[in-house]
Amino acid sequence: DAGITQSPRHKVTETGTPVTLRCHQTENHRYMYWYRQDPGHGLRLIHYSYGVKDTDKGEVSDGYSVSRSKTEDFLLTLESATSSQTSVYFCAISELADTDTQYFGPGTRLTVL
Amino acid sequence: AQSVTQLDSQVPVFEEAPVELRCNYSSSVSVYLFWYVQYPNQGLQLLLKYLSGSTLVKGINGFEAEFNKSQTSFHLRKPSVHISDTAEYFCAVSALAGALTFGSGTRLQVQP
Numbered sequence: 001d002a003g004i005t006q007s008p009r010h011k012v013t014e015t016g017t018p019v020t021l022r023c024h025q026t027e028n029h030r031y032m033y034w035y036r037q038d039p040g041h042g043l044r045l046i047h048y049s050y051g052v053k054d055t056d057k058g059e060v061s062d063g064y065s066v067s068r069s070k071t072e073d074f075l076l077t078l079e080s081a082t083s084s085q086t087s088v089y090f091c092a093i094s095e096l097a098d099t100d101t102q103y104f105g106p107g108t109r110l111t112v113l
Numbered sequence: 114a115q116s117v118t119q120l121d122s123q124v125p126v127f128e129e130a131p132v133e134l135r136c137n138y139s140s141s142v143s144v145y146l147f148w149y150v151q152y153p154n155q156g157l158q159l160l161l162k163y164l165s166g167s168t169l170v171k172g173i174n175g176f177e178a179e180f181n182k183s184q185t186s187f188h189l190r191k192p193s194v195h196i197s198d199t200a201e202y203f204c205a206v207s208a209l210a211g212a213l214t215f216g217s218g219t220r221l222q223v224q225p
Contacts, residue, residue, distance in 0.1 A: 031211055040122075042203055042215035043157075050210055058212060090156060097211030099145050099164050104156035 003027055004105040006091050012111045019078040021108050023091030025071075031094045032074040033102065034058075034066065036087040043090060049074055050097070081112045115140040115206045119216035126194055127224050134189040134219045136178075136204030145207040146187045148178055151218075152200045160202070163187060174198070199223045 003026030013019050023032060031050055035043040045058030047066040055066050063085060065077045078085055091105040118137045126132045138144060145164050149157040161172025168180040178189045187204060201220050205213040 033212055035215075040217055042117075042119075042217045043213070044215070045208075045212045048210055048212050056210065059214075092157075092213075094211055097207075099162075099207070100211060101147075101159045101162065102211070102213060104149075104158070106156050 004091060004093055004103060006089075006105040006108050008108060009106065010109045012113065013081055014113050015082060016080050017112075019081050019110065021076045021089055021091075021110070023074045023076070023105060025074075025093050027093060027095075027103070028071060029093040029095045029103075030071075031097060031100075032068065033092040033094075034064075034074065034076045035090045035092065036060065036085075037090060037107070038087050046076065046089075081110075083112050086110060086112045115144070115208050115214045117204050117206050117214055117216035119204055119219050121219050122217065123220045123222065125222045125224060128196055129193050131192050132190065132194050132198075132221065134202050134204075134221065136187045136189065136216060138185055138187060138204070138206050140185075140206055146178075146180060147205045147207070147213065148172065148176070148187075148189050149203045149205060149215075150200050151203065157203065160189070194221070194223050196223050196225065 007022045033048045034046040044060045049055045049068040089108045092102040094100040094102045147162045148160040163180045171177045204216040208214045
């Protein structure tokens with residue numbers, strides 16, 4: 001199994017609170033991705049990174065920011081959580097773009113009350 | 114822009130029966146196509162992928178998929194399913210920087 005961990009695994013927070021989710025990898029892969037999974041929508045890309053300090057927006061980036069100061073860590077921040085951000089968040093990694101397999105973490109279930 | 118359509122949200126099937134999960138895609142560029150499986154309360158893992166070459170792709174756990182460029186389809190098949198195949202299956206196409214565009218998923222329910 002690819003070495004990907006996500007923390008926390010579960011979180012309940014209140015509207016307006018800042019939240020940071022962490023993705024940590026031990027594979028030294030270049031690319032890292034944050035997706036959210038919602039019923040009926042599959043997984044949708046929030047942000048991705050193609051190297052340290054190199055990040056870009058995905059399909060549903062509004063309300064989220066990311067940072068990658070080290071190869072192994074990719075942080076997702078909700079500056080002011082809203083109920084619409086209640087979801088399951090998955091981190092993924094890959095060594096190459098396009099053709100490479102993405103390896104997924106176990107997910108973080110976030111509930112915003 | 115790429116998009117993926119999985120027409121069946123749920124597919125019930127009896128154990129040892131064959132199954133086909135349908136996937137259609139649209140893309141303006143060459144495509145790389147993937148099928149991932151998600152078991153309950155777990156992350157996703159790769160079943161198989163099509164990059165180029167033979168249009169019939171074999172994956173893990175006895176699954177295979179056929180790439181059909183003229184019909185823009187990439188249907189997943191298994192000749193005989195097991196209870197342990199009960200899971201959600203996602204078709205995906207590679208987009209910018211390797212990020213994946215996923216379909217909405219098909220829940221396969223294998224009944225004894």
